Amino acid sequence: MKQSIIFLIVLSLLVLVGCGGKYCHPYKTAQDFEKDKYDCKMKTRSGSSEMMLIDMEHFFDCLRIEKGWYRCNQ
Numbered sequence: 001m002k003q004s005i006i007f008l009i010v011l012s013l014l015v016l017v018g019c020g021g022k023y024c025h026p027y028k029t030a031q032d033f034e035k036d037k038y039d040c041k042m043k044t045r046s047g048s049s050e051m052m053l054i055d056m057e058h059f060f061d062c063l064r065i066e067k068g069w070y071r072c073n074q
Contacts, residue, residue: 021071023070024071040062
């Protein structure tokens with residue numbers, strides 16, 4: 001039961017990350033964003049494969065600092 005609740009919370013956060021606004025990059029495409037987003041998720045994950053947790057602060061740092069993405073004003 002507890003694992004199910006944690007899984008739902010993590011899943012909800014991942015959905016919010018995907019829908020949490022538009023990101024822009026000076027020369028990368030939407031396909032590049034999906035690749036970079038996946039890469040950052042893998043870099044910032046912890047836990048077992050059954051219950052993967054993402055460190056959201058480091059995830060957004062990865063997108064901004066390592067990959068060069070920023071939030072658009074739209």
